[in-house]
Amino acid sequence: MSDIKITYFNVKALAEATRLLLKYGGIDFVDNRFEHSEWAELKPNMPFGQVPIYEENGKTAHQSVAIARYAAKKVNLVGDDDWENLEIDAIVDTINDFRGKIAAYNYEQDPAIKEARKGPLFQETIPYYLEKFEQIAKDNNGHFAVGKLTWADFFFVGLLDYLNHMVGKNLIEDSPNLQKVVENVTSIPNVKAWIDSRPQTDL
Amino acid sequence: MSDIKITYFNVKALAEATRLLLKYGGIDFVDNRFEHSEWAELKPNMPFGQVPIYEENGKTAHQSVAIARYAAKKVNLVGDDDWENLEIDAIVDTINDFRGKIAAYNYEQDPAIKEARKGPLFQETIPYYLEKFEQIAKDNNGHFAVGKLTWADFFFVGLLDYLNHMVGKNLIEDSPNLQKVVENVTSIPNVKAWIDSRPQTDL
Numbered sequence: 001m002s003d004i005k006i007t008y009f010n011v012k013a014l015a016e017a018t019r020l021l022l023k024y025g026g027i028d029f030v031d032n033r034f035e036h037s038e039w040a041e042l043k044p045n046m047p048f049g050q051v052p053i054y055e056e057n058g059k060t061a062h063q064s065v066a067i068a069r070y071a072a073k074k075v076n077l078v079g080d081d082d083w084e085n086l087e088i089d090a091i092v093d094t095i096n097d098f099r100g101k102i103a104a105y106n107y108e109q110d111p112a113i114k115e116a117r118k119g120p121l122f123q124e125t126i127p128y129y130l131e132k133f134e135q136i137a138k139d140n141n142g143h144f145a146v147g148k149l150t151w152a153d154f155f156f157v158g159l160l161d162y163l164n165h166m167v168g169k170n171l172i173e174d175s176p177n178l179q180k181v182v183e184n185v186t187s188i189p190n191v192k193a194w195i196d197s198r199p200q201t202d203l
Numbered sequence: 204m205s206d207i208k209i210t211y212f213n214v215k216a217l218a219e220a221t222r223l224l225l226k227y228g229g230i231d232f233v234d235n236r237f238e239h240s241e242w243a244e245l246k247p248n249m250p251f252g253q254v255p256i257y258e259e260n261g262k263t264a265h266q267s268v269a270i271a272r273y274a275a276k277k278v279n280l281v282g283d284d285d286w287e288n289l290e291i292d293a294i295v296d297t298i299n300d301f302r303g304k305i306a307a308y309n310y311e312q313d314p315a316i317k318e319a320r321k322g323p324l325f326q327e328t329i330p331y332y333l334e335k336f337e338q339i340a341k342d343n344n345g346h347f348a349v350g351k352l353t354w355a356d357f358f359f360v361g362l363l364d365y366l367n368h369m370v371g372k373n374l375i376e377d378s379p380n381l382q383k384v385v386e387n388v389t390s391i392p393n394v395k396a397w398i399d400s401r402p403q404t405d406l
Contacts, residue, residue: 048297066292073285082276089269094251
């Protein structure tokens with residue numbers, strides 16, 4: 001039994017990058033998923049009321065990006081020096097900003113506000129980010145940073161189904177280099193085996 | 204002349220943590236500040252249209268948290284091992300989430316939406332985060348993580364005037380342990396010298 005446990009909803013979303021990274025490195029973990037009906041009871045016990053959380057050796061950590069970076073160090077998918085790690089961290093935070101902008105629209109409860117946000121998001125924000133991401137993926141030969149496979153690629157791939165779900169379309173259908181990023185990650189045997197065997201969820 | 208250059212508005216806000224960290228370590232940099240009137244012309248040339256940017260040895264990086272982490276490595280204010288860095292990264296991202304929630308209110312252009320956001324922010328979100336931050340600072344002896352001085356403390360101190368400006372009050376006036384975090388950073392001679400000599404700005 002692994003001493004690593006990831007606790008999250010039964011979805012990919014914010015936990016999947018870490019799951020993919022650990023599986024890539026052949027590191028086993030307890031994939032502890034809960035249902036939405038259980039969340040109200042669990043939430044008060046979570047750090048800052050949020051998941052995923054990551055447990056190891058009796059210690060608990062939170063924040064999905066920080067957890068993914070930690071997992072990346074375990075499996076040697078970080079940069080070769082501090083500057084490379086800065087470049088990786090910067091694009092990961094930018095991908096996460098992109099997620100945040102889509103989420104601000106998707107989770108908006110007020111229909112009027114949501115409608116007002118739709119145009120700017122779909123006509124300005126999404127094309128702006130996708131164009132830059134596509135160019136970065138092209139410049140880095142099918143990767144998001146430093147011209148090789150890093151956890152930035154896993155971070156994007158882990159989020160993509162969730163992003164697509166929130167916007168109701170395949171964001172990268174016209175982005176061949178972003179498709180290459182996905183292929184470069186998902187074709188790795190350990191990763192492919194996880195994708196084929198993991199719980200099937202929409203997001 | 205230093206080969207490090209930080210480019211940002213003439214404010215503390217998202218650049219100040221990195222400035223404080225470099226000054227702490229006695230590392231000189233070009234403090235390149237521009238006025239709001241220049242921003243429209245500069246913005247298209249910035250990575251993802253954002254600042255601060257950090258330049259060193261002819262290379263450019265973006266994303267304020269990533270830049271601050273890089274500066275922290277230079278001045279040895281990171282953790283002693285990967286788990287400590289996970290704890291530091293997690294609280295930094297949580298402080299940054301707190302900033303994001305305040306900013307979403309502060310920069311809201313629609314007066315009706317802004318008014319609707321005011322109650323939940325001031326009566327729920329801010330007290331929720333401050334109570335937890337205060338407890339963390341107490342548990343860590345006047346620090347934000349791993350019981351000692353790290354860049355997480357600098358990150359909070361660097362943002363605080365900006366946060367206070369956005370909410371129109373001193374967020375930590377009733378939080379003695381968060382005041383201790385501020386004191387622990389600002390009383391360091393190199394830091395104090397910078398604070399006494401830097402351009403005086405509200406945020």
